[in-house]
Amino acid sequence: MQSSELDRRLQIVREIAVAAGEVALQFYDEKIQIEWKSAGNPVTAADHAANETILAQLHQHFSGEAVLSEESQDDMSRLGKDLVWVVDPLDGTKEFIKRNGEFSVMIGLVENGRATLGVVSQPAAAKVYFGAAGLGAWFAAANGMHTLRVSDLREPARLRMVASRSHFDARVDRVRKRLGIHEIRHSGSVGLKCALIAAGECEVYIHPSSKVNMWDSCGPAAILTAAGGVMTDLRGEPLNYTAVEVRHRQGLVATHGRLHEQVIQAILDEHVTVE
Structure with missing residues (x-):
């Protein structure tokens, strides 16, 4: 995928993740109703609402492209596809339930088997991390935009x-x-x-x-x-x-x-x- 197209997608998905986070926050100060998908694996109405927001907007902007989401059934349509969106509408549900702010909305794009684009939005802190192969990675918060770069520690x-x-x-x-x-x-x-x-x-x-x-x-x-x-x-x-x-x-x-x-x-x- 050309860099210009990857960047276009990154900006769109960044907005989608932020919007889904805002939806999740609508449930944050309410009494949280918890369901259990399995032992130690909770899910809430916020998970489902954020998921619906993400899927609707991915369909609007990238109609026909495969999506794999934690909160939706895997219909296997992703298999054999060059492009697959991978979604965790609320990563850290336990932290959401505890209300400690350490939960996120995560969206990634797999291109030819490789994770090439990603967004991680932390709605409780109004922060968003995003990046893509060949473009770089950034962190946006109230004080502006910053480049993400790993440390150079070698000891x-x-x-x-x-x-x-x-x-x-x-x-x-x-x-x-x-x-x-x-x-x-x-x-x-x-x-x-x-x-x-x-x-x-x-x-x-x-x-x-x-x-x-x-x-x-x-x-x-x-x-x-x-x-x-x-x-x-x-x-x-x-x-x-x-x-x-x-x-x-x-x-x-x-x-x-x-x-x-x-x-x-x-x-x-x-x-x-x-x-």
């Missing part, structure tokens, strides 16, 4: 890890200790964790779960890559966006790229397996 002990706010993972902590990392920051939402790496505020995020889905990774991966970072699975292999199954069964690892192989080796040395 393992100086790396800063970002980890889940909702639960402690002993496997990740073993890797942290092996690398000699002392500083750890906690955040909700996969997208917001990856945004911290893209912004040069952290360098390592490890998610050793077999329940990571394409919609968890696509938008963040595109932004992180455009900012100079790297996202793979726990074995260091590229994430697959063309499979029938939507889950990344080998989890994900996001880094600033400078020491990605060393992080993967530490994961292997600690015999970390997904659960």
Whole structure:
């Protein structure tokens, strides 16, 4: 896809993500009705409303293009398509329920099997992260627009890890200790964790779960890559966006790229397996 077309799409999808976030915020100060899709996997009316907003606007602007969304049934129409939109209308639903602001709207575009465009909007903070392959990555907030670029730290002990706010993972902590990392920051939402790496505020995020889905990774991966970072699975292999199954069964690892192989080796040395 030509850069001009990619940029056009990026600007449209940025507006869509912000609009969906505004819809989600309409439910933020109300009593939140929670449903459970499965154990530990909540969904709210805000998830559904944001999803409807995104799907309607994607259809309006990109009619006929395939969409994979967490809150819609996968009809498999995406298989074999060159372009697929991948949507998580509310990433960090648990954080939304807790009202701590650490949730996001995430939209990504897969082009020929690769995450090439992404938007992560944090509506509670009026922030939006966005980027695309060959164009770059940016962060917009009340104080203006800023370029996203990963840090250049190359000493393992100086790396800063970002980890889940909702639960402690002993496997990740073993890797942290092996690398000699002392500083750890906690955040909700996969997208917001990856945004911290893209912004040069952290360098390592490890998610050793077999329940990571394409919609968890696509938008963040595109932004992180455009900012100079790297996202793979726990074995260091590229994430697959063309499979029938939507889950990344080998989890994900996001880094600033400078020491990605060393992080993967530490994961292997600690015999970390997904659960």
